[in-house]
Amino acid sequence: MLIGAQINELILKKLLSTEKNQIKLFNNLSYSMYPARAMSVTLEEVKTRKGSEYLRALGYKTGKAGVDHVRDEMRIYEKMLPDRLKDIKVTLTILGFGIIDDLDLKEKSVAFSIPSHPVIGPAIERYGSEAGAISFYEGLFAAFINEWFQFPTDLSTEVLSPDNVLMRGEKRV
């Protein structure tokens, strides 16, 4: 897969490394992990307590924190980064937020698919198409679309199957 080659390139250029058994990007951005199914449980627990709109806002804030942080670091390392590694899809993948396909960004609308997402898929299987994970990731991906393309939008989701969901949004004016 193409992403694999890009990750390996980051390792070779020493932009992705390990320190004290932690994975670090640009020697500064620390990663942590969380069981994907457990995250779907966490998000459903939050939905029970606070509702879907709250989750959407929480996803937006979480995604924006990630994109802001990585962009700060990217500016420092910009000359070392191949252009294709500055792509939104690659950045989303490197940040661990998921892989998006078929990104269709028009003047007033955006659409993309999310195949085999490790949190969204199990959440749909367990809680159905209204799962809290969907609202959370609508907010998270909206943050990326807005920050990357200056395209403010509220995303909605069509579940084709647990392994294939579509997200769409109109540009907010």
Next chain:
Amino acid sequence: MCLCGARSVFSGTTIEKKILQKIIKIEHAHAVLLSKLHYIMWPARSFAVMWQQLGEDLGPGELYDIGFKAGEDGADEIINLMGFRTMTIPMRLRMLMRMFEVLGFGVAEWIKMDPKQNQVILHLHNMPVIDEGKQLYGPNSLVSHHYMGIFAVHMRKELGVENADLRETQSVAKGSKFSEWVTGVKFK
């Protein structure tokens, strides 16, 4: 895709490391345990922002409870996948802590671990999300409460500590070099 720096993470000679070398891979930017248990891999800052917001809106006790409840699933899967039932408690402890370390849950130092007496004192060092919480929110960081809940459920399920509710007696956010968590009354 594979590796993502994993080769150097798992280099070493101990039995635990060699076992872990075979059971954890990095695929498609998330980690997969024994080809079955998927982990998302996010910047520590994103996790810190999320847990802090939940802590502020729901309270630290609820943040702990959500970590505990979410951890139940993961703990059951780890017990089955790693064959914990056939291992001694010390071996489970080493495996679990080594795995947590690799997954970015910090380095655990067990000051006291007596499952039969339900007495546990744990020092957690270099936890990237807790460190990020301190950097962002200073002494007001609530991030550690979520991870206390997660560690508590793993202590109960994998290590057999019946009264595994934890409270924080030393806090990174308040200036300590490590988190000190002890069994006792849960923070509310």
